[in-house]
Amino acid sequence: MSGFGIFADTEYARRLADVKARMEKAGFDLIICQDPANMCWLTGYDGWSFYVPQCVLVHLEEERPIWFGRAQDAKSARMTTGLPERNIVPFSERLVQQPVEHPYDELADLIRARGWGRARIGVEMDAHYYTARCHAHLVQGLPEARFANNHDLVNWARLIKSDAELALIREAGQICSHAMNHAIGKMRPGVPQNHIVAEIYHAQIMGVPGAGGDYAAICPLMPVGEGTSTPHLTWTDEPLPDNGLAILEIAGVRRRYHAALTRTVHFGKPPKAYLDMAKAIVEGVDAGLELARPSNTCEQVEAAWQAVLRKNGLRKESRVGYPVGLAYPPDWGERTASLRPGDTTELQPGMCFHFMAGVWLDDFGVAISESFVVTERGGERLCNVARELIIID
Amino acid sequence: MSGFGIFADTEYARRLADVKARMEKAGFDLIICQDPANMCWLTGYDGWSFYVPQCVLVHLEEERPIWFGRAQDAKSARMTTGLPERNIVPFSERLVQQPVEHPYDELADLIRARGWGRARIGVEMDAHYYTARCHAHLVQGLPEARFANNHDLVNWARLIKSDAELALIREAGQICSHAMNHAIGKMRPGVPQNHIVAEIYHAQIMGVPGAGGDYAAICPLMPVGEGTSTPHLTWTDEPLPDNGLAILEIAGVRRRYHAALTRTVHFGKPPKAYLDMAKAIVEGVDAGLELARPSNTCEQVEAAWQAVLRKNGLRKESRVGYPVGLAYPPDWGERTASLRPGDTTELQPGMCFHFMAGVWLDDFGVAISESFVVTERGGERLCNVARELIIID
Structure with missing residues (x-):
């Protein structure tokens, strides 16, 4: 473990260089990243x-990122990052x-103090924790700055995983397989x-x-x-039923890296309609994974899946996958x-997706998903759990 | 279980009436609640x-709230709420x-379609998931509406718990005590x-x-x-150490209601400084709980705690508690x-707080917190776990 997080310093340096290149291209001097995954x-x-x-914060002219957070968490930044002390800035x-003041008043102070008050600033307008109030205080505190949505610039930089990341994601896949198989082994009618869980x-x-x-x-x-x-x-x-369906959607996680998986269980003898639907879903995933190789696009993977569904008289309206x-x-x-129509993102080796193969009808649903990594040979599964409607009788 | 969530219909009706009264007082026709706890x-x-x-959404002239969410989650709303079908509105x-369109474009359509396009709308500017982009799309989609921060209007309405809520919180306290005692019983040097966890x-x-x-x-x-x-x-x-501290902060949760607790463990014989600090913290909590009775204020509870710390040469800069x-x-x-200086909120029976009694110094910390409910006799603990530095030798 290096001083600078769980990866080698060279890996963080490469990430930062990539992000700065994207910033230059997008016309930002400074980006503000509140998504905790981007921060990490x-x-x-x-x-x-x-x-x-x-x-x-990442500024084009500042060698290293700056961590800004609550005073009592600054020590966590000292312990989990290798940032120099001047790049760890606590707020009061x-x-x-507080209803009137806001931590981002002090963030605006910091940005001005560094001489960046007139910067072109890219913010994560739709990051879960970047609230309307965060944005309002920042804009008010930096009247000369130019703000724009950075459109998840860092999230996009994260799309292709490094070998070190893939090693963790593969471990996450093992954890996920283990947890899923363990759960299925414990599921019986009548068990609360x-x-x-x-x-x-x-x-x-x-x-x-x-x-x-x-x-x-x-x-x-x-x-x-x-x-x-x-x-x-x-x-x-409530107890699990004597007869009927249950869906399990879980992830395995290794040092914050996820592999997710869904399986469907039927207690008792399943109706033919459920078995047929499960079969179509598994076949649809196979068809999609076959196409999940470099230079094919996200929408092509979805189309292959949807074609199998259609052939079986089924349809899934929502997107069928997203990066993990x-x-x-x-x-x-x-x-x-997203694996959906209109998404022309080209697949590249090292991208990881959760192929969220589920069909939810009015009164029941079946889901048999896979997490996979894009390889030259197609989508490679990260988990290994029986690919069928699992019957517990 | 009634059709309308886990509480009696009368309880939901009372909550809604309280919220509408607060809305009238604050001058809102419509509030938009994205905090999942407020939604629930x-x-x-x-x-x-x-x-x-x-x-x-809660509108003064609409009898029941309106749920707005993703299409595939609308069935969840049908199953967990008693809302009539016209008050469950899915987005596409x-x-x-999506980078260009946003679900709140359709929310704006809904609000206009109901004839509320010129309403005085209160939004939760600092709710965790009310992103800058949610707000921007809403404001853009409703150019004739007047927007203002509703300053956590519903969160404030939640401050005093009903008897039915207290029953769940007490169960949460039992779960929390059980989990904490179980964990402490398993902690030994060398255990990963x-x-x-x-x-x-x-x-x-x-x-x-x-x-x-x-x-x-x-x-x-x-x-x-x-x-x-x-x-x-x-x-x-990593394995737990032969010698040193560990802090556990956990909650017990019953049907989304929480009771939280912190305990500190020392492996091996603890230095006198740690024992003294633990003693001061426990004494400080006692002093605070003694004052946690109706008509006293949040800041008075904090002052009682801080006085004990000061007497022992200690100090906690951050607030010492918040409602749970x-x-x-x-x-x-x-x-x-918040239990902190300047907060003159008057305590009332049925309010529940997590008394976050922890002191974090440069190289170590000790925390021995309690969740409590305000009663006429002072703060009543919701958990029951040894109130001391727990020594595992």
Whole structure:
């Protein structure tokens, strides 16, 4: 472990150079990154402090990024990044959740103090924690600056994973496979739903030999019965049914890097319609992964999937995948490319996606997803769990 | 379980009436609530879908709230709320994470279609997921509306808990005590940190007899050694030390209601300075809880705590507490009152706080916090775990 986060200093330097090149091209002097994954990717900063305003600044003329955050978290920045002391700038504790003043008043002060008050500033307008109020205080505090949406510039820079990142994502895939298989092994009619989720969490955090687990950006999702017709319901204390469906969507996480997976279980003998749907979904994933190779586009992968669905009389309206990797709550997706019509992003080796192969109908749903890495031979699965409707009878 | 969330219809009706009265007083026709806890409190809506824009609308002249969210989550709204179909309004799937269009373009359409295009609209400018871009699209889409920050109007309405809410929070306290005691029982030098965290998650989700656990708004925090000098570090695979400190900050959660707790463990014989600091912190909490009764203020509780610290040559710069209850990631605090100087909020029975009694020095920290409910007899603890520096030798 180097002083500068969990990767080699050269890797952080390469990331920063890439980001600065993108900034020049987009016409920014300064970008303000509040997405916790962008903060970590740029500096190594890691801690559950993203519920207060904080960010990493990158300026074209400043060699290293600047961490800006709450005073009591500055020590976390000293411990998890290799940034020099002058690049770790705490804001005053009294500004936390104050109705009038705001931490970004002091961020504006900092930017002016560095002589960047007239900079062309790119902000992450749609990052989860960059609130309307963060933006308002910043704009008010920097009347001479020119603000624009940086359109997830750093998220886009994260799209192709390095070998060091892929090594962590592969470990995450192993953790995910282990947790999913463990959960499926525990699922029986009558077992309270929360007991299964407790087992999933335990397995996620224990990890696999040599690779302990980290918290996932999304809690284990386990819709049951009619709940399978919508993807984001969480568990209850109710027992698993004697007859019916349950979907499990979970991730394995290694040092904040995610691999996600979905499987569908049927308790009792499944109706033919469910088996047919599962078969079509698995075939659709195969068709998509076959095309997930360099120079093909995101929409081509989706079209291959959708063609199989259509052939089987099915349809999925929502996009069928998104990039995964370094992530913090509330989402393990990276908010850049999508596997959907109109997305002409060209696939390149080292991109990782969650192929979110699920179909949610009015009264039930089936999902059998895969996380994969783009290779010359097509999409390579990161997890290894039975690819079928799993029957527990 | 009624059709309208987990509480009785009368409770939701009372909440809504209270919110509408606050809206009239503040001069709003319409408020837009994106804080997932506000959405759940107003309607019962529950699901991990807050990573996309979604909200609940309350208009003075509309009897019931309106849920607005992603198409694939509309079924979750049908299943977890009792809202009539016309008050569940999905946005188009193609708008998810699109660079040009945004779901709130359709929200603006909805507001205009209901005849509210010229309304005085209160938005949650600093809610975690109300991004700068959400606000920009809304303002652009409703050029005749008047927008203002509603200053967490619904969060403030949540400050005093009902009996039904308190029943859940007390169960959360039991879950929290159980998980903390279980974790402490497993902590030994040499055990990898993540093994302890796996046990915590398992205990949190299993809950206690009759009350299964739910996910916490913050992951288990477990800074170790020098890491105890900063509060928000998470675990690694490293073994617990033979000699040194570890802090555990966790919550118990029952149906999204939280009780949080912090304890500090020392492996081996602790230096006198640590024991003294722990003693001062426990005494400071006692002094604060003694004053946590109706008609006293938040700042009085803090002053009582700070006086004990001062007497012991210590000082905590950050606020020493915040309200807890219904919460979603990334924070179990409610972003309203704070136990700190200048906060003259009057305490009332049924308010619940996390008394975040921790002191973080340059190279170590000690934290022994309590969650409590305000009663006529002072602050009543919601958890029951040894109140001392816990020594594991």
